[in-house]
Amino acid sequence: NPNVAVKVDIVVIGAGQAGLSSAYHLKKLGIAPQTGFLVLDHAAQAGGAWQYRWPTLTLSTVNRIHDLPGMRFSDAVDTSAGQVQASVAVPEYFAAYEKAFALPIYRPVNVKVVCDRGERLRIETDRVNFAARGLINATGTWETPYIPDYPGAARFKGRQLHTRDYRTAAEFAGQRVVIVGGGISALQLLDEISHVATTIWVTRRPPEFREGPFNDEAGHAAVALVEERVRRGEPPTSVVSVTGLPVTPAIIAMRERGVLKRLPMFAEITEQGVRWADGSEQQADVILWCTGFRSALDHLAPLQLREAPGGGIKMTGRLATQVAKDPRIHLVGYGPSASTIGANRAGAAAARELAPFLGLLR
Ligand code: FAD
Numbered sequence: 333n334p335n336v337a338v339k340v341d342i343v344v345i346g347a348g349q350a351g352l353s354s355a356y357h358l359k360k361l362g363i364a365p366q367t368g369f370l371v372l373d374h375a376a377q378a379g380g381a382w383q384y385r386w387p388t389l390t391l392s393t394v395n396r397i398h399d400l401p402g403m404r405f406s407d408a409v410d411t412s413a414g415q416v417q418a419s420v421a422v423p424e425y426f427a428a429y430e431k432a433f434a435l436p437i438y439r440p441v442n443v444k445v446v447c448d449r450g451e452r453l454r455i456e457t458d459r460v461n462f463a464a465r466g467l468i469n470a471t472g473t474w475e476t477p478y479i480p481d482y483p484g485a486a487r488f489k490g491r492q493l494h495t496r497d498y499r500t501a502a503e504f505a506g507q508r509v510v511i512v513g514g515g516i517s518a519l520q521l522l523d524e525i526s527h528v529a530t531t532i533w534v535t536r537r538p539p540e541f542r543e544g545p546f547n548d549e550a551g552h553a554a555v556a557l558v559e560e561r562v563r564r565g566e567p568p569t570s571v572v573s574v575t576g577l578p579v580t581p582a583i584i585a586m587r588e589r590g591v592l593k594r595l596p597m598f599a600e601i602t603e604q605g606v607r608w609a610d611g612s613e614q615q616a617d618v619i620l621w622c623t624g625f626r627s628a629l630d631h632l633a634p635l636q637l638r639e640a641p642g643g644g645i646k647m648t649g650r651l652a653t654q655v656a657k658d659p660r661i662h663l664v665g666y667g668p669s670a671s672t673i674g675a676n677r678a679g680a681a682a683a684r685e686l687a688p689f690l691g692l693l694r
Pocket of ligand 1: 345346347348349350351372373374375379380381382385394395396397398441442443444470471472473474475517628631664665666669670671672673675
């Protein structure tokens with residue numbers, strides 16, 4: 333019966349790194365699984381967005397995947413076999429983790445919309461509906477790829493795709509591929525594709541390479557910048573976009589191969605390719621948009637959490653996980669916590685703030 337809603341204190345939406353960390357900490361605080369809290373995820377299996385990542389993204393080519401609280405990656409997954417696909421290993425780790433801590437995760441359950449019903453939040457799904465006193469939203473960014481608008485995009489006769497559609501470079505063998513974007517994913521795909529195709533790399537700003545190892549200080553400064561933005565109610569920028577691009581052996585090899593010749597953004601897309609403001613043109617078979625993701629928050633639209641004029645959500649709380657407008661709601665893996673380590677910390681902060689706020693701690 334769709335009019336009936338199951339009562340629960342806290343619903344966590346999403347079982348990626350951020351949702352699992354939240355669930356772990358809620359359980360550790362003594363909140364009862366099922367009646368006190370539960371987790372909903374619309375994926376068929378454990379792994380968060382990692383299960384969808386391209387096959388060549390391996391444990392040695394990711395930045396770094398931090399262990400979830402309470403269980404080491406290496407205790408759950410045998411990584412000795414060399415090139416281990418992140419899309420295989422992380423789901424294995426998350427599945428072992430969910431089991432070890434007996435986390436109450438329901439899948440596949442798709443949360444369609446969340447509405448404010450006064451005392452409780454109504455969470456409507458494709459299965460049953462829930463009436464919750466608090467919400468921890470951990471839905472990540474993978475489901476909302478971002479492609480900027482350029483004139484002529486609909487005219488292009490070739491193929492356009494986003495990072496999230498990428499599977500293998502072999503698909504582009506012998507073609508001319510325009511790769512748009514200056515982030516880590518753009519560079520990884522540029523590297524792979526440039527071995528089999530002609531690549532044209534365009535970015536909005538000249539990319540900033542960071543020599544030497546990435547230190548904690550630079551990381552903290554980068555996260556602090558994003559945190560200040562969301563505390564002011566501005567839309568977050570990605571944490572990685574403020575940390576710069578690490579110069580890895582792969583980058584050095586690309587430099588030597590002459591692949592890192594970057595062009596500024598084109599002004600429009602034509603039937604056959606792209607055209608710059610000065611009239612110069614490049615023919616292309618493919619435009620690959622490595623232009624990032626936005627937070628997947630459409631299901632929260634009826635709550636009207638966004639601020640005018642920028643459209644960001646004003647955040648508060650110790651690690652800026654709490655929505656200023658509605659303190660029953662925490663967003664984890666959002667803004668400053670959009671990394672595996674950030675998601676860990678945000679899950680802890682959200683659980684520790686929300687449980688006492690709802691009077692759940694004895
Ligand atoms: P996700 O892992 O995306 O989990 C969100 C979950 O929510 C999913 O399981 C999804 O099924 C579920 N969901 C979404 N909407 C709904 C809904 N409406 N109803 C029900 N369920 C829903 N970070 C690092 O720290 N190190 C790295 O090396 C690294 N590499 C990356 C590589 C790529 C290509 C990308 C795109 C990101 C990378 N990041 C990395 C960022 C990192 O992936 C994230 O910060 C972190 O893993 C995200 O965890 P999350 O829990 O926020 O989201």
